[in-house]
Amino acid sequence: MTVESTAARKARRSAGGKAGATGTERAGADAAPAQEGSGTTGTAGTTRSKRAASTGRTGKATGTTGGTRAKQAAAKPRATKKAAATTAAPAAGTGTAAEEHQLVQLLTPEGKRVKNAEYDPYVADLTPEDLRGLYRDMVLTRRFDAEATSLQRQGELGLWASLLGQEAAQIGSGRATRPDDYVFPTYREHGVAWCRGVDPTNLLGMFRGVNNGGWDPNSNNFHLYTIVIGSQALHATGYAMGVAKDGADAAVIAYFGDGASSQGDVAESFTFSAVYNAPVVFFCQNNQWAISEPTEKQTRVPLYQRAQGYGFPGVRVDGNDVLACLAVTKWALERARRGEGPTLVEAFTYRMGAHTTSDDPSRYRHDDERVAWEAKDPIARLRAHLTAANHTDESFFAELEAESEALGRRVREAVRAMPDPDHFAIFENAYADGHALVDEERAQFAAYQASFADAEGGK
Amino acid sequence: MTEKMAIAKAINESLRQALEADPKVLVMGEDVGKLGGVFRVTDGLQKDFGEERVIDTPLAESGIVGTAIGLALRGYRPVVEIQFDGFVFPAYDQIVTQLAKMYARSLGKVKLPVVVRIPYGGGIGAVEHHSESPEALFAHVAGLKVVSPSNASDAYWMMQQAIQSDDPVIFFEPKRRYWDRGEVNTEAIPGPLHRAAVAREGTDLTLVAYGPMVKLCLEVADAAAEEGRSLEVVDLRSISPLDFDSVQASVEKTRHLVVVHEAPVFLGSGAEIAARITERCFYHLEAPVLRVGGYHAPYPPARLEESYLPDLDRVLDAVDRSLAY
Numbered sequence: 001m002t003v004e005s006t007a008a009r010k011a012r013r014s015a016g017g018k019a020g021a022t023g024t025e026r027a028g029a030d031a032a033p034a035q036e037g038s039g040t041t042g043t044a045g046t047t048r049s050k051r052a053a054s055t056g057r058t059g060k061a062t063g064t065t066g067g068t069r070a071k072q073a074a075a076k077p078r079a080t081k082k083a084a085a086t087t088a089a090p091a092a093g094t095g096t097a098a099e100e101h102q103l104v105q106l107l108t109p110e111g112k113r114v115k116n117a118e119y120d121p122y123v124a125d126l127t128p129e130d131l132r133g134l135y136r137d138m139v140l141t142r143r144f145d146a147e148a149t150s151l152q153r154q155g156e157l158g159l160w161a162s163l164l165g166q167e168a169a170q171i172g173s174g175r176a177t178r179p180d181d182y183v184f185p186t187y188r189e190h191g192v193a194w195c196r197g198v199d200p201t202n203l204l205g206m207f208r209g210v211n212n213g214g215w216d217p218n219s220n221n222f223h224l225y226t227i228v229i230g231s232q233a234l235h236a237t238g239y240a241m242g243v244a245k246d247g248a249d250a251a252v253i254a255y256f257g258d259g260a261s262s263q264g265d266v267a268e269s270f271t272f273s274a275v276y277n278a279p280v281v282f283f284c285q286n287n288q289w290a291i292s293e294p295t296e297k298q299t300r301v302p303l304y305q306r307a308q309g310y311g312f313p314g315v316r317v318d319g320n321d322v323l324a325c326l327a328v329t330k331w332a333l334e335r336a337r338r339g340e341g342p343t344l345v346e347a348f349t350y351r352m353g354a355h356t357t358s359d360d361p362s363r364y365r366h367d368d369e370r371v372a373w374e375a376k377d378p379i380a381r382l383r384a385h386l387t388a389a390n391h392t393d394e395s396f397f398a399e400l401e402a403e404s405e406a407l408g409r410r411v412r413e414a415v416r417a418m419p420d421p422d423h424f425a426i427f428e429n430a431y432a433d434g435h436a437l438v439d440e441e442r443a444q445f446a447a448y449q450a451s452f453a454d455a456e457g458g459k
Numbered sequence: 460m461t462e463k464m465a466i467a468k469a470i471n472e473s474l475r476q477a478l479e480a481d482p483k484v485l486v487m488g489e490d491v492g493k494l495g496g497v498f499r500v501t502d503g504l505q506k507d508f509g510e511e512r513v514i515d516t517p518l519a520e521s522g523i524v525g526t527a528i529g530l531a532l533r534g535y536r537p538v539v540e541i542q543f544d545g546f547v548f549p550a551y552d553q554i555v556t557q558l559a560k561m562y563a564r565s566l567g568k569v570k571l572p573v574v575v576r577i578p579y580g581g582g583i584g585a586v587e588h589h590s591e592s593p594e595a596l597f598a599h600v601a602g603l604k605v606v607s608p609s610n611a612s613d614a615y616w617m618m619q620q621a622i623q624s625d626d627p628v629i630f631f632e633p634k635r636r637y638w639d640r641g642e643v644n645t646e647a648i649p650g651p652l653h654r655a656a657v658a659r660e661g662t663d664l665t666l667v668a669y670g671p672m673v674k675l676c677l678e679v680a681d682a683a684a685e686e687g688r689s690l691e692v693v694d695l696r697s698i699s700p701l702d703f704d705s706v707q708a709s710v711e712k713t714r715h716l717v718v719v720h721e722a723p724v725f726l727g728s729g730a731e732i733a734a735r736i737t738e739r740c741f742y743h744l745e746a747p748v749l750r751v752g753g754y755h756a757p758y759p760p761a762r763l764e765e766s767y768l769p770d771l772d773r774v775l776d777a778v779d780r781s782l783a784y
Contacts (some may be wrong), residue, residue, distance in 0.1 A: 013682050014771040075589040084717070213564035221530070224564055228556045234522055235557070238529020245511060246533070268522035275517055429567040430601050432625035436653065438601075 001305035033232070052105040064406040065386065084438050101348055102316050106323040109376040111384025113323075122327035128391040134322050135386060136400055138167040138379050141191040143404040144200045147411045148190075148207070157207045161188045165320070165352030168378030169285050170197060172325025173347070175252065176333055179221065180250040182243075184236035188226040188285075191256050195224040200407070210421050230256055230263030233282065240336070252280045253329070259290025261306070262286035262298045270310040270342070281329065281334035282307075282344045285319060287351035290456040292364040304346035312342045317348025320378040350376075425450065462561045463645040467500050467637040469611040470576075472645070473618035474538060476500065478508045484622060485530060488523060488540030488576075489513040496541055498578055498637055520550035524575065528557055531571045536622060536764075539622060544579040545588025551596070558627045559602030570625040574618075578634035579607075580671045580721050581768055584761040591758050592722035594670075597629045598699040605699040607631035609673035611641035613656075613696060616649035624652070631698075633671035653697035655705035661691035664715035664778055667706055667732060669695040671771060672719045673768050690778065706732060707739045714745040715781045719769050724752040746784035749777045 002368055098105035106116055106123065145163050152160040154294045163170060166188070174195025177183060181299075185192055195201055197220050205214040206225065213224035226232035236254030241252050260266050261284060273280050286303055288295055295303075307314030317328040332343035350373040354361050361370075427442040464472065477484045486501055486508075487524040492515035495502030505513035516523050520541060527537035539548045545555075554575065561571050581590030598605045604626050608614040614632070621628040650656070658673055659680050673694045680690040691709050694775035695701060710716045716736055733748035751769045758766050 012772050013775055137655025211564075211566060212560070214566055216568040217532070217565060218568065222567075224561075226557075228552065231525065231553060231557050234525025234553065235529040235532060237522075238526030238531075238532045240529070240537055241526060242530045245535075264519075265521055265553070266524055268517070268519040268525065271517050271519060272522050272526050429563045429565075431566070431604070432562050432570045435604070435626075436702070 005115065012226060040067050045412050048162065055451075061191075091128045098318060103348055104315060104316040104324050104328050105318040105321050106319075106327060107321045107381055107385055109320070109381050111381045111388060112384075113385060119324065119327040119331060122330040123296055123323050126323075126326075126398070128386075128389070131382070131386060132392055134171055134326070135379070135382050135392075136403075137171040137175065137191070137194060138382065139400055139404060140407055141167050141171065141194050142379065143408055144194070144411055145190055146205060147408040149353070149357060151204075151415050152207070153411065156320050157204060157357075158209045159207050159358060161207075161355050161356045162351075162353040163188050163190050165373065165378070166285055166287055166348045167191050167345075168322035168382075169283075169319040169325050169349045170349035172322040172327075173255075173329040173345070176326050176329035177253060178250065178333075180248070181333065182221045182223070182236070182239055182250065182252045184223045184232040184239070184252065184254045186229075186232065186255050186257060186260070187223055187227050189225070190258075192255065194221075196220040198222050201411055201418075204411070204415050205418065208415060210418055223417050228398055230260040230265040230269075232256070233260070233263075233266045233269035234272070236280050236282075237273045237276075237342075240280035240342075241276050244276070244339075249337045250279070251333040252278075254280060254334065255282055255283050255285065256297055257284065257290065258286040258288065258295045258303060259293065260284075261303050270307070270312075272341040274310045274312055277339070277341040279339070280334040280342045284344065284346045285331065285349055286346050287319075288362060289348055289355070289357040289361075290362075290363065291359060294365075302346070304344055307342075307344035310342075311339075312344065314344040314346065316348055319347030320376045320381065322378055322382055349378075352443075398419055460646055461642055464611055464643055465638045465640050466608070466611045466614045466633070469615040469641075469643050470618050470632065471502055471504070472643070473622075474504060475507070476536070476645070477536075477619065477622045478512060481536065481622075481697050483535050485512050485535050485537045486540070487516050487527060487537055487651045489516055489518050489542050491515060496540060498634065499704055500576075500632070500637075501540065502577075513654050515609050520546055520548075522552050522657040524550040524553040524573070526572055527575075528553065528561070529582045530599045531573050532569065535740065536572045538561075538574040538576060541575060541577045542710075543585075543589045544577055544591040545569050547575075547577055547593065552574075553599050554597070554603070554627075554629070559600050559603075562626070563602060571627050572622070572625050574624075574630050575620045576630045576632060576635070579631045580633055580635055581758065581764045582635040582671065582688035582721075584764070586761070587699055587758070590761075590764060592631075592720065592753065594629075594631050594698050594720075595727045596729060598701075602627070603699060604628045604653070604697070605631065606697045608696065608760070609633060609634065609636070609658070609670055609694050611639070612643045612647075613694075615645065616628045616647070617644045617696065618650055619650040620649065631670055635777050636664060636674060638746060639674065653700045653702060655696055656694045656704035657691060657705070657709065658694040659690070659692040661700055663687040663689045663711065663713055664717065664781055665691045665693060665706070665709040665713045666717050666719060666774070666778075667695060667709075667729075669698060669728075670720075672721060675769065675771065675774065676719055679771055679778065681772060682775060683778060686702060688778070688782070689782045701728070701731070702737065703732075703735050706736055710736055710762075711743045712742045714743050715784075716740075716744070716746075716748045717751060717774065717777045717781055718748065719751045719774055719777075721753055721768055723755050725755045727752055749781050751777045 070277025148160045151157045174192035202215045205211040217223045233254045236252045240252040304314035304316040315328055317324045427438050430438050472535050491501040492505040523539050527539045530537050561569050580592050597603050606617055608617045622628050676692045680692050680753045683690045718732050729750035751774050
């Protein structure tokens with residue numbers, strides 16, 4: 001051995017008596033120079049030669065890994081093709097009859113009221129006024145949604161996630177909630193927000209880029225929109241655990257989509273809510289598409305059936321039937337309030353538009369599909385029902401049209417008037433109790449900004 | 460009342476005190492109930508406060524933190540235990556994307572007073588994923604506060620303060636020091652949670668450490684004293700926010716700084732300290748800021764950890780190099 005390390009010439013000071021407390025972290029044997037080289041514990045010198053040897057091995061190993069990767073890459077397309085060919089589509093969304101998808105349905109696509117002994121009681125007390133109210137909610141929500149899409153096209157919003165086609169699922173379930181219930185939305189629950197009394201213009205701040213949420217969740221018991229998929233299901237479960245601890249009879253509802261059903265957080269929320277019997281309703285809007293991936297890329301079984309494995313009921317409801325969504329959600333919320341624990345509701349619906357304004361569905365789905373779902377439109381079917389039952393007249397529709405246009409105008413004006421926040425908002429609300437670094441950086445930022453003002457002032 | 464107790468016991472007493480003082484405080488995690496946690500830090504708490512307040516959770520870290528967020532939204536103050544450092548990552552998403560940001564996203568309307576306890580660090584001969592020091596991964600995230608006590612008194616008081624904090628606090632517990640005993644005065648008036656403490660005064664060089672490495676640095680200072688060198692040891696206590704003022708004051712006096720942590724040196728908290736102290740004390744420093752810590756390699760098997768972790772010789776070697784400039 002020719003290479004001598006400095007360590008070999010140096011006595012380890014940890015061998016000294018006073019430093020003995022550290023001895024537990026370093027065996028005494030390798031601390032004595034006399035023993036170096038003789039024992040199996042490597043000296044610094046041998047370590048060096050070992051290092052050189054291991055570098056060689058590393059190089060080889062990398063090569064092997066590379067080869068494996070290449071093989072995997074080659075194998076992948078075949079596997080994908082196979083999966084696509086063998087995966088049946090148990091829940092593909094092109095059927096027409098409710099039975100085909102085991103849906104709870106109270107209103108057919110043609111607007112015909114069908115009897116359902118189990119769920120009729122939950123809508124039995126609805127008056128014609130209530131039905132008109134549901135219709136109004138859906139129309140105004142769709143109008144607001146269309147306005148937001150336009151505002152994005154006009155450059156007033158950076159992005160918009162449209163709910164087009166999901167109005168019945170959102171209004172039906174939203175109207176089933178009580179004021180003391182608590183709602184945990186995704187970022188697409190504009191109709192539920194409407195039902196909770198959140199001003200639609202409040203929803204637009206994050207899409208315009210002036211804030212990341214902005215409303216007070218406790219004002220309407222409507223939590224902030226959650227963008228990371230499925231995270232809110234756990235928040236809802238924890239909140240529901242708290243409701244139960246408080247002995248309150250409120251319930252909690254967590255919204256998520258078919259894509260989110262693949263997230264671990266959603267699975268964990270099923271586990272936690274079941275174990276603690278938490279008063280929470282999981283409301284899954286299966287709109288058939290997670291951006292470009294159809295539901296069969298997320299699941300082999302209908303989503304509502306997953307509940308069984310966790311030990312609570314799962315129900316699939318016609319998500320384009322506002323009455324059925326209202327009834328089933330009421331039933332589930334009442335179960336929760338009675339202390340019977342969680343329920344999974346799968347609202348079988350369709351995302352009529354793009355995932356967001358940045359998406360282009362023509363790249364991955366046929367327009368025939370959308371056309372087929374148009375025949376099941378949630379608003380058209382309630383309108384047909386209202387008209388057939390003589391619950392409305394032309395003046396109702398005319399007034400609603402005027403109200404719709406007024407809402408669109410109000411939203412447009414509010415967004416255009418929405419100012420950019422002050423630069424210092426960057427540092428606001430980073431911490432509730434303050435943070436020295438934030439204070440320091442805010443001061444540096446202020447000084448930097450002020451340096452421009454000084455220069456301008458000095459002109 | 461002053462009593463000598465181990466760090467684990469001090470945390471236990473602190474949790475007990477918090478559970479007694481505030482009905483909204485909850486303790487939750489895997490095996491925290493009957494077992495009292497794998498390190499017995501929650502020993503006896505479920506027996507005295509019941510299953511509704513000391514909650515054995517399903518084995519799912521994201522679920523633990525995610526439901527703790529929900530409970531905090533409902534007005535509770537959950538203290539959650541992550542069983543070991545290496546197991547926190549399933550919850551990292553909830554901590555980073557949700558826990559850290561909720562206050563800002565709600566423009567200050569929603570507070571999440573959640574404490575995440577993480578026993579961390581090596582030196583106990585454990586299997587993989589049981590010896591890591593991921594504190595920098597949390598300190599890097601705005602919205603979180605990150606602290607680590609080094610002694611029993613701090614363990615007691617910093618836990619009290621973390622629970623009282625309206626911000627989420629990641630509470631790193633030096634697991635290899637759990638059984639080190641020290642005086643705890645439960646009636647004292649504690650200093651601020653995020654202020655560093657001078658654990659030993661000196662004039663020649665400053666050693667900065669936190670958690671498990673403070674004890675090592677005190678031993679280093681003893682050894683150096685025998686060689687006629689006077690080292691000052693600064694116990695950071697808090698990693699975010701980090702008390703640069705105290706470090707600066709010490710370095711302006713000693714003109715030499717060595718930062719010691721178990722976590723890998725690369726982009727670790729020592730890197731931030733080196734950068735900021737260089738900026739603040741450029742004309743005071745007589746040597747570059749040196750760092751002693753873990754290597755940029757996965758935490759090694761237990762039989763190798765002595766070579767991986769900073770020890771007396773490695774820190775003294777850095778002291779030598781600093782003073783030789």
